[in-house]
Amino acid sequence: MQTADDDGGGRTGDAGLAATAPAAATTNSKPAAQGEASRSTHFMFENKVFSVAGAHFSFARDSNEAVYNVELGDMWGKIPFRTLREAFGIAEDSPDAGLLGVVERSLKFVKIIRPGDSIPRELLDGTASWRVEDHHLAIARGRITVQLVSWITGKETLVTDRAQLEQLVEDPQTKQRAQQAFTELAKRFGIPEERKQEIVDKVDTVARELSYIEALRDRYAQVQRIITGLAQAGRIYKTDRQIQADLSRMMALVKQPILDFEDMFSQLDAQTGEIMAVLKSYESQIAFIRRMRDELHTRLMLWDDLITAWEGDAAERGPELEGRLKKTYQFLAQNFLVTKVWQRGG
Known part of the structure; x- marks a missing residue:
C-alpha cells in the first residue's frame, strides 16, 4: 500500500465545462434483492472495506494506476486493486471484483468515485455524465442551421463567429429557411410531410x-x-x-x-x-x-x-x-x- 500526503484525486467531473459528475448516492441499507438491482447503476459494494468513511477511488498521480484511497491520520493510503482483492478476499468472479473493473473504466470520465456513487452515464447509455451551458447548445444549433440554409439555398453561408451562431437560430428569416430545409429533407428520405x-x-x-x-x-x-x-x-x-x-x-x-x-x-x-x-x-x-x-x-x-x-x-x-x-x-x-x-x- 502506498501512502501520500494528499488524496491523489481531484475535483469530481470537470468544473471547467460547468460539469457535474454523477451525484453521490447514500449507502444502500435496503434488502439484498434491491441492492442487487441498484448495482447495475451504482457502485454498491458488499465488502466492508468499501464502507470506510471518506474512502474513494482515483488514479494515482505517480503511476496512473487505479487505487482505493483510505485516510490514515494525516496521510492517505493508496491500495492498488490487485492488492485490495488479495488482502480483503475479493474473489475474481465476485460482484465486487466486477464493480472494481467498472470503477477503473469509469475513472476515464470522473476523477473521484466513492462507494455508492452512480456509474457514469457514458458506460450506462452512452450519454455524457457532465452538463453543458445553454450557449453551447445554441452554438451547435447555429452551426447546423448554417448547414441547413446553405443546403436549401444552394449558397454556402460561412459564419465562424460563435456569438453570431448563437443569434442565428433566433433570426425569423433563418428559421423560415430552416423549416423549408426540414421539409425538403423529409422528402429526400421518403418521409411524409x-x-x-x-x-x-x-x-x-x-x-x-x-x-x-x-x-x-x-x-x-x-x-x-x-x-x-x-x-x-x-x-x-x-x-x-x-x-x-x-x-x-x-x-x-x-x-x-x-x-x-x-x-x-x-x-x-x-x-x-x-x-x-x-x-x-x-x-x-x-x-x-x-x-x-x-x-x-x-x-x-x-x-x-x-x-x-x-x-x-x-x-x-x-x-x-x-x-x-x-x-x-x-x-x-x-x-x-x-x-x-x-x-x-x-
Missing part, C-alpha cells in the same frame, strides 16, 4: 450531441491560453538563458498533444459538416460524436490542474510566473515525454 417532425427531432439530437463538442472547444481554448502564456513568458525572460532553455523544451513537449487536439476537432468538423450525410448514417454518426467527445473529455481532464494554475494574470517577472512555468514543465514532462530509442545505423 405530416411526419416531418421526425427529421426535426433527429437534427436536434445531433445538435445536442455536438453541444458537448462546443463545450470542449471552450475548455481547449484554456489549454491554448497556457501556450500563449508560455510565449509571453519567453518575451519576459528573453535574457534568462535557463528559462529560455526550459521554455524551448516545453514548447517541444506540448507540440504533439496540441496537434492531437487540433486533429480531433478537425475530424469532427469534417464528418459532421454536412447534415444530409449525417442523417444518412445517423446512428453511426451519433456513435462517432460520442466517441470523440469521450476521448476529448478524457484528454482535457488531464489538464485541469494546470489550467487552474494559469488562471488570473501573472504577466510580470517574479515567483508567481516562475512557479507556473515550473509546474507546466513538470506536467508536460510527466505526461508527454517521448523516449527515443537510437539504433546504430538507424
Whole structure:
C-alpha cells in the first residue's frame, strides 16, 4: 500500500465545462434483492472495506494506476486493486471484483468515485455524465442551421463567429429557411410531410450531441491560453538563458498533444459538416460524436490542474510566473515525454 500526503484525486467531473459528475448516492441499507438491482447503476459494494468513511477511488498521480484511497491520520493510503482483492478476499468472479473493473473504466470520465456513487452515464447509455451551458447548445444549433440554409439555398453561408451562431437560430428569416430545409429533407428520405417532425427531432439530437463538442472547444481554448502564456513568458525572460532553455523544451513537449487536439476537432468538423450525410448514417454518426467527445473529455481532464494554475494574470517577472512555468514543465514532462530509442545505423 502506498501512502501520500494528499488524496491523489481531484475535483469530481470537470468544473471547467460547468460539469457535474454523477451525484453521490447514500449507502444502500435496503434488502439484498434491491441492492442487487441498484448495482447495475451504482457502485454498491458488499465488502466492508468499501464502507470506510471518506474512502474513494482515483488514479494515482505517480503511476496512473487505479487505487482505493483510505485516510490514515494525516496521510492517505493508496491500495492498488490487485492488492485490495488479495488482502480483503475479493474473489475474481465476485460482484465486487466486477464493480472494481467498472470503477477503473469509469475513472476515464470522473476523477473521484466513492462507494455508492452512480456509474457514469457514458458506460450506462452512452450519454455524457457532465452538463453543458445553454450557449453551447445554441452554438451547435447555429452551426447546423448554417448547414441547413446553405443546403436549401444552394449558397454556402460561412459564419465562424460563435456569438453570431448563437443569434442565428433566433433570426425569423433563418428559421423560415430552416423549416423549408426540414421539409425538403423529409422528402429526400421518403418521409411524409405530416411526419416531418421526425427529421426535426433527429437534427436536434445531433445538435445536442455536438453541444458537448462546443463545450470542449471552450475548455481547449484554456489549454491554448497556457501556450500563449508560455510565449509571453519567453518575451519576459528573453535574457534568462535557463528559462529560455526550459521554455524551448516545453514548447517541444506540448507540440504533439496540441496537434492531437487540433486533429480531433478537425475530424469532427469534417464528418459532421454536412447534415444530409449525417442523417444518412445517423446512428453511426451519433456513435462517432460520442466517441470523440469521450476521448476529448478524457484528454482535457488531464489538464485541469494546470489550467487552474494559469488562471488570473501573472504577466510580470517574479515567483508567481516562475512557479507556473515550473509546474507546466513538470506536467508536460510527466505526461508527454517521448523516449527515443537510437539504433546504430538507424
